Amino acid sequence: MLIAATIAIIIVMILAIIRGVIGPTLYDRILAVNMFSTKTVLLIALLGFVMGRPDFLDIAMVYALINFVSVIAVLHFSNDFEFRSSAHSDAKESKSMEEDS
Amino acid sequence: MIHTLYLSLTLAAFWLLNSGHYSPLILSLGAISIAFVVYLAHKMDVVDHEAQPVHLTLKLPGYYFWLTQQIILANISVVKHIWLGNKTITPTMTTVKSSQKTDMGKVIYANSITLTPGTIAVDLIGDQIIVHSLLSENIEALKAGEMDRRVRQLEH
Amino acid sequence: MDTALSIGSAICLLLGSFLCLTGGIGILRFPDFYTRMHAVSVSETSAAGMILIGLMLQSPDGIVVIKLVMILLMVLFISPASSHALAQSAMRHGLKPWLSTTVPAIKNKHNETASDITSDKGVPPSNL
Incomplete structure (x- = not known):
């Protein structure tokens, strides 16, 4: 049963990657990454049980915190630099960076 | 002062429950890290009734129990609509009034809205919460005010 | 007692996998960003809860249960904060x-x- 749950989570991670690749807006991509990281926490916890090493749970806990920090960091960055569509983001970013410096 | 004590106790419990090794060296290292974190928290000026809501400790479990029931019910409806497809969903965006007095009450209310699947609190302006919901029934349930009333009871 | 625990754990894990898959299908199927957030919210609250409860039922000792409870609490406290930040940021940037x-x-x-x-x-x- 542990193996079945692990496979299900891997499938969901693949679905999240698909959404991250085709996602039309930046926010769809961040959402997909957020979901991917939550699933990573579950995957690490499950793998700890599959391999009989519950020490993995500490790593899962650290991953849960990193997930939160990374989502907030990306949003903070996107609020500062205002890249709405990833198509012309580079130009805008470098422009605002120049203005900063 | 009571908040410092509460923070230290919480951190100590977190350390002891997570560590699993109780030799003197490890315990003293734990004590040093707790002291450091409490010092940092004082320096950041976050040790107050908002960060450590001591007065809520007794009331929260009952609210969590009720919220868990709501989350399970909401999950069932959202799962049903995911499998039924796009034709059955009625996405709605509107504002809901929150009747809480303190900032913390409003944050608890907005967080509960977001935690319940099917409704997301998008923004909080004054006492108006902008809510996006998957089904229009969810908004009607929120406007009926059951959750609002329970959070208000939690406040005092 | 042991068999009851393992049956309960298997049921929780299966239910968790099903909810997880539902969330994954929802994120691909729903029409726009805000509705997709609801699908993610399903897979973050109930699927994570079910899988972690299923693991708790078959854990070998007490400290593992405590760690699993802490992971569950962290996921439940963090997910509304990050999804609210995401929705607010999208709204402020004018995503309709x-x-x-x-x-x-x-x-x-x-x-x-x-x-x-x-x-x-x-x-x-x-x-x-």
């Missing part, structure tokens, strides 16, 4: 939600943002 036409128009005089949104009714997103 796709709203259903069956709902009557909502009068809104309290703030500009919301009345601005509700004027954009019934236009399906171009990407799907």
Whole structure:
């Protein structure tokens, strides 16, 4: 049963990657990454049980915190630099960076 | 002062429950890290009734129990609509009034809205919460005010 | 007792996998960003809860149960904060939600943002 749950989570991670690749807006991509990281926490916890090493749970806990920090960091960055569509983001970013410096 | 004590106790419990090794060296290292974190928290000026809501400790479990029931019910409806497809969903965006007095009450209310699947609190302006919901029934349930009333009871 | 625990754990894990898959299908199937957030919210609250409860039922000793409870609490405290930050950021950058036409128009005089949104009714997103 542990193996079945692990496979299900891997499938969901693949679905999240698909959404991250085709996602039309930046926010769809961040959402997909957020979901991917939550699933990573579950995957690490499950793998700890599959391999009989519950020490993995500490790593899962650290991953849960990193997930939160990374989502907030990306949003903070996107609020500062205002890249709405990833198509012309580079130009805008470098422009605002120049203005900063 | 009571908040410092509460923070230290919480951190100590977190350390002891997570560590699993109780030799003197490890315990003293734990004590040093707790002291450091409490010092940092004082320096950041976050040790107050908002960060450590001591007065809520007794009331929260009952609210969590009720919220868990709501989350399970909401999950069932959202799962049903995911499998039924796009034709059955009625996405709605509107504002809901929150009747809480303190900032913390409003944050608890907005967080509960977001935690319940099917409704997301998008923004909080004054006492108006902008809510996006998957089904229009969810908004009607929120406007009926059951959750609002329970959070208000939690406040005092 | 042991068999009861393992049966309960198997049921929880299966239910968790099903909810997880439902969330994954929802994120691909729903029409726009805000509705996709609801699908993610399903897979973050109930699927994570079910799988972690299933693991708790078959854990070998007490400290593992405590760690699993802490992971569950962290996920439950963190997920609303990050999804609210995401939704607020999307709204402030002017990403318009796709709203259903069956709902009557909502009068809104309290703030500009919301009345601005509700004027954009019934236009399906171009990407799907």
